[in-house]
Amino acid sequence: MSSANLFDLSAGFYFAALITYVIYLVTRNKKTGVAATTLTIVGFVSQTIAFALRWIHGYSYWLSANPTSGLIEALLRSAPLRNLYESLIFFVWCLIVFHLVIEFKYKIRSLGAFVTPLAAAALLFIDVAGTTTEIQPLIPALQSNWLLFHVFLSFIGYAAFGVAFGAASAYLVMVTESKTEKTYIFWSIIVGIFIIVLVGMGIDFVSLSSSERSQFLQNHFLKSTLRSDSGGVAVVSWIVSIVFIGAIWQFGFGLKKVLENLSITPRVLDEIQYKSIAIGFPLFTLGGLIMGAIWANSAWGKYWTWDPKETWSLITWFVYALYLHARFVGGWRGKRVAVLAVVGFIAVIFTYLGVNLVLSGLHSYGAS
Amino acid sequence: MEKEEKKRNILESIWKSLASVKLAIFILMILALSSIIGTIVEQQAEPARNISLLAKFFGDSFAPTVYNIFVKLGFMDMYRSWWFVSFLVLFSINLVVCSIERLPKTWKIIKKPLKPMAQSGIKSLPVKKEIKLQANLSDVKDVFHTALKESRYNVFEAAEEGSIQLYTQRGGFARLGAYIVHISILLIFIGAIVGVRYGFKAHVNIPEGGTTSVAYDNNRKSIPLGFSVKCNWYDTTYYPDIDTPQEFSSELVVYDQGKEVMKKVIEVNSPLTYKGITFYQSSYGKIPDAVGHFVLDVSSPSGQEKTLWLRHGESFVIPGTEVKGRIVDFSTALTRDRHSNQLITYSDSMVNPAVAIEFEEPGREKYTGWILKRYPETGNLMNGNKVIFKDYWGVEYTGLQVAKDPGVGIVYLGCLIMAVGLYISFFISHKKIWVYITQEGSKGKGPISVTVGGSTTKNRITFEQEIDKIIAKTSQAMEGRSKK
Numbered sequence: 001m002s003s004a005n006l007f008d009l010s011a012g013f014y015f016a017a018l019i020t021y022v023i024y025l026v027t028r029n030k031k032t033g034v035a036a037t038t039l040t041i042v043g044f045v046s047q048t049i050a051f052a053l054r055w056i057h058g059y060s061y062w063l064s065a066n067p068t069s070g071l072i073e074a075l076l077r078s079a080p081l082r083n084l085y086e087s088l089i090f091f092v093w094c095l096i097v098f099h100l101v102i103e104f105k106y107k108i109r110s111l112g113a114f115v116t117p118l119a120a121a122a123l124l125f126i127d128v129a130g131t132t133t134e135i136q137p138l139i140p141a142l143q144s145n146w147l148l149f150h151v152f153l154s155f156i157g158y159a160a161f162g163v164a165f166g167a168a169s170a171y172l173v174m175v176t177e178s179k180t181e182k183t184y185i186f187w188s189i190i191v192g193i194f195i196i197v198l199v200g201m202g203i204d205f206v207s208l209s210s211s212e213r214s215q216f217l218q219n220h221f222l223k224s225t226l227r228s229d230s231g232g233v234a235v236v237s238w239i240v241s242i243v244f245i246g247a248i249w250q251f252g253f254g255l256k257k258v259l260e261n262l263s264i265t266p267r268v269l270d271e272i273q274y275k276s277i278a279i280g281f282p283l284f285t286l287g288g289l290i291m292g293a294i295w296a297n298s299a300w301g302k303y304w305t306w307d308p309k310e311t312w313s314l315i316t317w318f319v320y321a322l323y324l325h326a327r328f329v330g331g332w333r334g335k336r337v338a339v340l341a342v343v344g345f346i347a348v349i350f351t352y353l354g355v356n357l358v359l360s361g362l363h364s365y366g367a368s
Numbered sequence: 369m370e371k372e373e374k375k376r377n378i379l380e381s382i383w384k385s386l387a388s389v390k391l392a393i394f395i396l397m398i399l400a401l402s403s404i405i406g407t408i409v410e411q412q413a414e415p416a417r418n419i420s421l422l423a424k425f426f427g428d429s430f431a432p433t434v435y436n437i438f439v440k441l442g443f444m445d446m447y448r449s450w451w452f453v454s455f456l457v458l459f460s461i462n463l464v465v466c467s468i469e470r471l472p473k474t475w476k477i478i479k480k481p482l483k484p485m486a487q488s489g490i491k492s493l494p495v496k497k498e499i500k501l502q503a504n505l506s507d508v509k510d511v512f513h514t515a516l517k518e519s520r521y522n523v524f525e526a527a528e529e530g531s532i533q534l535y536t537q538r539g540g541f542a543r544l545g546a547y548i549v550h551i552s553i554l555l556i557f558i559g560a561i562v563g564v565r566y567g568f569k570a571h572v573n574i575p576e577g578g579t580t581s582v583a584y585d586n587n588r589k590s591i592p593l594g595f596s597v598k599c600n601w602y603d604t605t606y607y608p609d610i611d612t613p614q615e616f617s618s619e620l621v622v623y624d625q626g627k628e629v630m631k632k633v634i635e636v637n638s639p640l641t642y643k644g645i646t647f648y649q650s651s652y653g654k655i656p657d658a659v660g661h662f663v664l665d666v667s668s669p670s671g672q673e674k675t676l677w678l679r680h681g682e683s684f685v686i687p688g689t690e691v692k693g694r695i696v697d698f699s700t701a702l703t704r705d706r707h708s709n710q711l712i713t714y715s716d717s718m719v720n721p722a723v724a725i726e727f728e729e730p731g732r733e734k735y736t737g738w739i740l741k742r743y744p745e746t747g748n749l750m751n752g753n754k755v756i757f758k759d760y761w762g763v764e765y766t767g768l769q770v771a772k773d774p775g776v777g778i779v780y781l782g783c784l785i786m787a788v789g790l791y792i793s794f795f796i797s798h799k800k801i802w803v804y805i806t807q808e809g810s811k812g813k814g815p816i817s818v819t820v821g822g823s824t825t826k827n828r829i830t831f832e833q834e835i836d837k838i839i840a841k842t843s844q845a846m847e848g849r850s851k852k
Contacts, residue, residue, distance in 0.1 A: 285790055
């Protein structure tokens with residue numbers, strides 16, 4: 001079995017786990033909860049094996065192209081962190097590790113319903129975007145240890161931020177007293193957009209041919225629905241989306257009771273949120289910003305050029321720095337910091353995908 | 369008098385607001401939000417590009433007006449604009465002033481000696497454990513003392529009647545982590561300023577065999593290097609069987625005052641540095657209308673070898689044989705067309721260079737064969753003769769990024785300090801432990817009651833585990849003692 005098949009298999013398990021976590025949230029049946037955890041663990045094991053297999057394949061590929069390469073160099077150059085596909089897979093893997101740790105450490109299972117959607121979204125994105133699953137040879141600019149550590153640490157950081165995002169979203173709905181609260185409206189919109197994009201990508205996936213998918217990032221993102229060339233389809237999609245966000249706003253409040261019944265306290269969610277950021281922030285600073293800069297300097301002689309990718313990672317850093325200062329010295333508590341944790345993760349997504357998806361699209365249009 | 373006091377009050381309130389967290393939060397927000405602009409508007413680009421971008425948002429008729437407003441606001445080069453730089457300056461001032469304002473207080477907390485605490489106080493600490501032991505007071509004390517010492521705590525003792533207290537703290541310096549990070553940010557800024565002030569970024573193309581003693585900056589101004597650099601050759605290597613580049617490399621030789629002082633094959637991620645100036649492999653290309661040399665390694669089974677430099681149409685003899693060759697054709701990228709089955713050139717760039725050689729030897733008909741640079745086995749001739757196509761030399765140039773940045777060391781030092789500061793602030797905590805040991809009942813008869821209490825600035829769960837471990841260790845040691 002190839003690593004790509006095994007990754008698909010693990011994706012299947014995670015999707016099943018996601019659904020089971022949601023059922024668990026609704027039914028509060030303990031056995032369902034155990035099933036959700038089991039599915040996650042099985043998915044995780046198969047993903048780990050796939051990761052190892054891919055590394056081994058990459059290793060022999062590298063050695064065939066560079067017979068004189070040493071063991072360590074070959075291992076580093078063949079680490080499966082080379083492209084969008086592999087980095088997203090690694091992101092999901094880290095996310096699941098964090099999630100399992102929290103599940104066993106804090107004995108709360110229902111956070112899975114907020115974290116597995118992120119894993120599912122990333123995996124769906126991989127499938128829809130039709131990113132190549134082939135093992136690609138490493139182009140010269142990427143042949144750097146700094147780059148490897150840069151990607152490795154960044155994604156652990158991103159995953160930690162993802163967990164904080166999950167905990168913060170659960171927190172925001174739990175502390176809501178009335179539907180007219182600004183933070184609850186904010187929550188409804190964010191969760192709504194998240195689900196709409198997920199579903200939209202699902203529709204893209206069904207309606208796009210595989211050859212179109214290779215151009216997905218630049219040309220086809222949400223083209224079947226919200227960004228459709230046919231005005232009618234686009235208008236209907238927008239109306240449906242807005243109605244959907246309204247529905248979330250109307251009914252999302254019910255989640256609060258569900259979470260309360262599962263004896264989750266806002267306090268624990270708050271703690272998970274800030275602990276995740278306390279892990280993510282130093283890793284992201286070191287791996288994302290510092291090592292990225294060192295790599296750029298060793299490859300191009302410039303450690304900082306204010307290109308959109310760099311700038312967005314700095315924006316992400318500003319948001320989390322803001323979070324830490326607001327929380328520890330600014331006296332911000334509760335909802336306000338939870339909103340920051342959500343905004344921070346939006347910046348993360350934008351840094352990784354939005355820059356390629358939205359900004360490069362703008363500019364390539366400008367060039368034509 | 370009043371005036372002076374007023375003046376002082378104003379200064380004080382300015383100082384306070386410069387030191388305030390509110391300002392820090394405000395600046396971080398402004399920096400995050402305003403930075404977005406420069407990721408949407410293309411920076412330092414040709415006006416036409418951004419006008420057509422703006423036309424998407426504001427329509428064709430308004431786009432030029434909006435563009436002009438944006439130019440005035442500095443959005444087209446915003447990270448160097450006066451207002452963005454002002455925010456960075458304000459950011460630095462805020463960092464310095466708030467550190468000056470807060471550091472003395474933090475220092476006091478760190479330096480404050482720990483004092484013994486009343487038993488009731490220990491019981492109200494965030495982490496507390498109580499155990500009872502059947503043993504002698506001083507034994508229990510010794511055991512705890514050792515256990516704490518083994519956990520790298522520096523233990524103090526206070527004795528009262530019928531009770532002994534051990535108290536200790538560790539990791540107070542963790543409170544300095546944030547200040548260390550602040551200093552590191554300032555260092556990075558200083559390094560960046562030094563780099564802009566005393567360094568340069570430039571570019572130069574050197575043809576194979578060519579030499580330069582200058583490089584060119586963004587405004588095409590020439591910058592003298594103070595020495596000269598020669599490019600011996602440029603080469604792209606590819607992964608087997610696909611046209612994905614594996615490495616771009618150039619051999620550079622540095623001449624200082626006419627003498628060769630350095631020679632290195634540079635690659636992407638592996639530059640050459642001489643006298644503080646670094647040369648990075650950044651691009652390559654073909655020189656228009658250049659006529660190059662074919663570099664061939666020819667050998668015969670008798671072991672005779674030769675490297676030949678030939679022009680198009682020139683002939684050679686494989687040493688030790690009577691085989692004659694003549695270069696008759698060249699292709700930058702040779703392939704066999706799938707449909708027509710004909711040999712064609714599929715690219716103008718040297719992706720798969722091939723040379724056609726017409727061979728002649730006594731008693732045989734003339735024949736022509738293509739020899740490919742990327743596939744040396746194509747040069748294995750009959751009778752064990754070999755012709756290896758090493759290079760088509762003199763038709764490509766290497767594109768070098770040339771940079772001098774005396775600030776980069778300071779920036780890296782800043783990065784290192786930042787990493788240390790972050791580690792200290794997030795993974796080390798200021799921990800305090802009090803152990804109150806007392807004898808219940810009277811005159812050395814009753815059981816020993818031990819109250820362990822502690823506080824930590826972060827990672828409470830780990831701290832609790834640490835205390836549990838210490839207690840487990842002591843109980844074990846006590847058992848060991850009672851058996852003796």
